[in-house]
Amino acid sequence: MIFSAPLYIKERHCGYCNDNKEDYFALESQARKSLGSRGNGRDKQSIMVGSSITSMTCQNYDELINQGFRRSGSFLYKSDLLRTCCRLYTIRTNMSYLKPSKKQRKAINKFIKEICPDESILSPVPKNTFSLERMVEAQLKSTNFKIKYEASKFSVEKYQLYKKYQVAVHNDDPNDISEKSFTRFLCDSPFMSHEKRGTDTQWQSLDIDHWSSTAREKRIGPTHACYYLNDKLIAISVLDFLPSGVSSIYFIWDPDYAHLSLGTISGINELEMCQKLGYDWYYLGYYVEDCDKMNYKANFGGEILDVCSETYYPLEQVKRYLANGRLFVVGTIGETKPGHELDCEATGCIKSGTINEVNYNAAEDVFGGDDVYTNAEKEVKRLHKYYDIGRTDEYKLPPVMPGLIPLSRIEQWLDEDVIDDDNTVIKINMFGGVRKFQLGSLNREGRGFYIDCVRLFGLDKMRDSTMILQ
Numbered sequence: 001m002i003f004s005a006p007l008y009i010k011e012r013h014c015g016y017c018n019d020n021k022e023d024y025f026a027l028e029s030q031a032r033k034s035l036g037s038r039g040n041g042r043d044k045q046s047i048m049v050g051s052s053i054t055s056m057t058c059q060n061y062d063e064l065i066n067q068g069f070r071r072s073g074s075f076l077y078k079s080d081l082l083r084t085c086c087r088l089y090t091i092r093t094n095m096s097y098l099k100p101s102k103k104q105r106k107a108i109n110k111f112i113k114e115i116c117p118d119e120s121i122l123s124p125v126p127k128n129t130f131s132l133e134r135m136v137e138a139q140l141k142s143t144n145f146k147i148k149y150e151a152s153k154f155s156v157e158k159y160q161l162y163k164k165y166q167v168a169v170h171n172d173d174p175n176d177i178s179e180k181s182f183t184r185f186l187c188d189s190p191f192m193s194h195e196k197r198g199t200d201t202q203w204q205s206l207d208i209d210h211w212s213s214t215a216r217e218k219r220i221g222p223t224h225a226c227y228y229l230n231d232k233l234i235a236i237s238v239l240d241f242l243p244s245g246v247s248s249i250y251f252i253w254d255p256d257y258a259h260l261s262l263g264t265i266s267g268i269n270e271l272e273m274c275q276k277l278g279y280d281w282y283y284l285g286y287y288v289e290d291c292d293k294m295n296y297k298a299n300f301g302g303e304i305l306d307v308c309s310e311t312y313y314p315l316e317q318v319k320r321y322l323a324n325g326r327l328f329v330v331g332t333i334g335e336t337k338p339g340h341e342l343d344c345e346a347t348g349c350i351k352s353g354t355i356n357e358v359n360y361n362a363a364e365d366v367f368g369g370d371d372v373y374t375n376a377e378k379e380v381k382r383l384h385k386y387y388d389i390g391r392t393d394e395y396k397l398p399p400v401m402p403g404l405i406p407l408s409r410i411e412q413w414l415d416e417d418v419i420d421d422d423n424t425v426i427k428i429n430m431f432g433g434v435r436k437f438q439l440g441s442l443n444r445e446g447r448g449f450y451i452d453c454v455r456l457f458g459l460d461k462m463r464d465s466t467m468i469l470q
């Protein structure tokens with residue numbers, strides 16, 4: 001992986017809540033402590049960590065998604081779940097979670113009618129029964145509808161549809177939309193060139209006519225699924241095919257075809273495709289419980305990632321803990337126990353008795369206490385002489401953030417020489433060339449920067465990564 005210095009980004013404007021939130025259950029006590037009277041913890045809204053990625057494999061990205069990251073073009077980010085106003089939770093699902101709602105079933109039936117007006121060519125189904133298979137069959141037999149899978153490349157036709165969609169559906173100012181911004185957002189990716197390109201067999205395997213064929217090659221790489229009705233491009237699904245599943249990035253549809261509920265159709269179609277082609281998961285991006293633009297994803301069922309333990313929990317089970325956009329964590333910071341049960345009392349992270357209280361703030365309850373936060377601050381102090389870390393100002397990562405490797409673990413690695421001055425080698429791209437440095441040869445800022453990268457991406461990723469310093 002080749003990446004630029006991670007940035008801790010505080011935005012004043014949040015596109016999810018439009019800055020209208022009264023209380024976002026953030027870690028306000030600690031913000032007050034560090035900012036004094038200046039801060040009430042709400043002076044910034046949307047808070048995330050991000051890094052520009054120059055190059056990574058789909059396997060790298062697959063692992064990062066399961067650590068709570070997402071990409072937008074070549075920018076990789078995840079929200080600071082302790083402090084941000086709208087918490088972005090990774091959600092994934094598969095067919096076993098899908099319970100088609102009445103609305104979804106209606107949309108599918110309408111879509112089948114549109115692409116197969118003569119329903120007599122389809123296998124008969126008993127009255128009032130519903131079958132997802134019928135949607136696949138209708139696509140196979142349709143003469144006016146086709147989904148074409150191709151590399152995520154720019155075309156004028158795609159750009160025009162994108163512009164029409166952004167203006168009509170998202171009320172964007174047409175002057176703000178350019179070929180460049182479209183390309184950066186939905187065509188560019190930091191993946192390997194062979195992954196971007198794909199092979200003829202890969203593209204063929206994605207075609208619905210080949211879904212049941214056994215001679216297939218699994219597509220891995222960024223992809224545009226282009227929906228054509230009567231030879232007109234009416235929708236584009238922007239997808240990443242990854243080893244563990246298919247990740248949905250964005251969906252563009254022609255507002256003239258709003259009656260076809262293409263967003264619903266694409267979701268169900270992609271779930272179906274995952275199952276047929278052997279991709280375990282369908283990653284829907286981020287779920288935001290208290291944002292209507294984002295919580296429709298619950299309609300596909302699925303699981304929510306706990307970033308501390310890197311374990312998924314069924315949405316059904318954890319939905320109440322997310323109420324009003326609260327923090328949900330199972331693993332305590334510093335204690336990652338993959339696979340452990342959602343046992344509220346035992347983990348101390350979720351107190352089931354108090355969860356229903358209007359003012360209950362899990363962020364304060366779990367991370368605000370002296371043990372977690374004060375210990376981390378002590379660690380920052382101990383490491384401070386040698387490593388420039390733990391400042392909450394500007395771009396440095398804060399001492400405590402769910403999903404980062406805790407400072408106590410870093411200290412342990414330093415004590416055990418898992419990270420050490422002589423043997424830890426860092427590849428840095430500067431002045432146009434890649435040079436190797438021993439950790440000990442860097443200055444305090446450089447060493448701190450390395451530690452922050454380890455906290456964010458993990459030790460394994462850092463072993464074969466190159467950092468770009470600007």
Ligand SMILES: [Zn+2]
Binds near residue numbers: 016
């Ligand atoms: Zn917000």
